[in-house]
């Protein structure tokens with residue numbers, strides 16, 4: 001087996017001829033999930049590998065003198081592939097009208113199924129790190145190794161046994177072979193809780209083709225091996241073994257391709273041999289070792305098993321769906337509706353070929369339906385870090401929940417909707433403490449899995465006004481008026497197009513400060529910029545009342561110039577605007593003015609936004625000002641519109 005594994009790897013490096021000589025023609029299991037057929041014709045130097053599943057043998061790769069021949073797609077694939085026949089008619093199926101109401105028992109097989117599928121398997125320190133992360137997440141059942149396969153697996157199992165909390169069951173896998181079962185159980189010596197998992201081929205293809213075993217022989221072998229496990233574990237008189245809380249798991253391989261009644265027959269016999277009870281049920285793991293059909297078929301198979309196995313209350317039905325057709329999550333969900341109690345899988349769907357079912361997605365799917373999954377992904381970023389470090393496979397940017405891009409909106413219309421959604425949500429919390437989540441485009445509050453809101457909206461050239469103004473709102477607390485949002489988004493779009501990429505938060509903030517001259521006097525860098533730009537600033541001013549009118553005298557100065565402005569208006573801002581108008585001899589009209597306070601404290605600052613039209617230009621020039629005094633914030637904003645007009649050459653100094 002090891003030779004074949006090595007051979008397959010070497011094959012990809014085109015060195016398989018060495019391997020083929022050592023094996024010859026034959027069939028072999030790489031593990032419980034993968035079987036290959038090797039055929040070598042030494043006279044023509046032709047080697048072919050076939051992947052076997054179901055009842056047929058699928059040609060995988062054909063090589064001749066180290067050249068791989070790729071078969072083209074067939075116009076009529078039915079000559080080569082036939083639709084899956086579940087051998088089951090379940091016309092009174094109950095699962096379609098059910099809903100998930102509770103989490104399943106979870107088993108992580110990251111360290112076994114997941115690890116064995118890695119191009120670059122985990123080192124021992126990586127396995128330990130991963131194991132600890134699984135404990136942090138809250139897994140109570142963890143399959144850690146195939147201890148009879150190697151000393152490394154054996155030793156790692158020992159480490160897990162010695163380092164796991166009392167309520168965690170260490171699970172290990174063994175084929176139905178007495179000497180391997182004995183070795184496997186030795187690895188669990190002294191465990192507080194342990195699950196022995198054995199598997200045997202029950203599908204016709206494997207039984208007949210691979211092992212040449214009859215139905216009766218298969219049942220006998222499964223039963224004998226179960227009795228052996230029982231003798232060495234829960235019936236043991238050895239003090240090293242009889243203090244452990246033993247569980248037992250049996251997998252009929254591959255369940256989804258096994259005649260349903262035969263799967264039941266084997267499991268009945270295994271169950272009688274083990275002698276389960278309600279408190280400690282026997283685990284029947286019913287794997288879709290290779291996903292062969294639509295998820296509803298798997299759900300039917302599970303429901304049929306669940307309805308027909310005797311003493312159902314002493315049985316835990318476990319799922320082990322692989323993702324060959326991309327439906328493992330759906331299959332696991334529907335099969336739970338069909339009666340399953342437990343799910344085996346891996347974080348982010350690692351595992352053989354297309355992987356095992358993704359436990360993160362399953363758990364968070366439950367969570368977003370209001371069901372606590374008993375797995376804690378509060379710090380999903382940390383989980384991702386550990387998974388990527390140990391598996392050396394990145395989590396896909398669009399992986400549900402965990403992908404870097406899944407809470408990000410780039411499109412303007414999505415951003416607008418999310419921005420409005422957040423405002424409504426925050427108002428709802430403020431008004432009546434209602435935290436019920438209802439957000440456009442976001443099925444889960446990113447904060448629940450430790451992601452911040454800043455990640456949600458990202459800005460590129462496709463983003464509209466919503467994106468950039470969201471960044472400004474989150475970072476500077478400025479709730480920009482609509483006209484200013486549009487004005488700023490044009491600038492952001494230009495910048496993003498020019499750079500040919502998404503803009504970072506800091507770039508957007510800097511762009512905003514530069515465009516609207518919103519500099520912080522306490523910031524050295526800002527002061528340098530101000531000095532360079534030679535901007536006008538509001539100096540001393542005096543406002544007097546003349547009936548309903550306000551008269552202003554203000555000193556407005558830059559490094560190189562001083563303007564003495566005087567004017568009248570119905571308020572200080574219009575008076576200042578009129579004084580600018582008079583000074584430069586141009587129509588200077590305030591089109592838009594609003595303000596709001598910044599921060600939550602009563603003594604906090606205010607921000608003013610002003611939009612002006614100069615002469616009869618279409619373009620509106622915007623200014624922003626911040627001050628302790630709300631009127632002065634508006635006046636600063638107005639002076640900044642003057643700076644903008646000079647920059648855009650709407651006014652000549």
Ligand SMILES: [Zn+2]
Nearest residue numbers: 033113289320
């Ligand atoms: Zn598997």
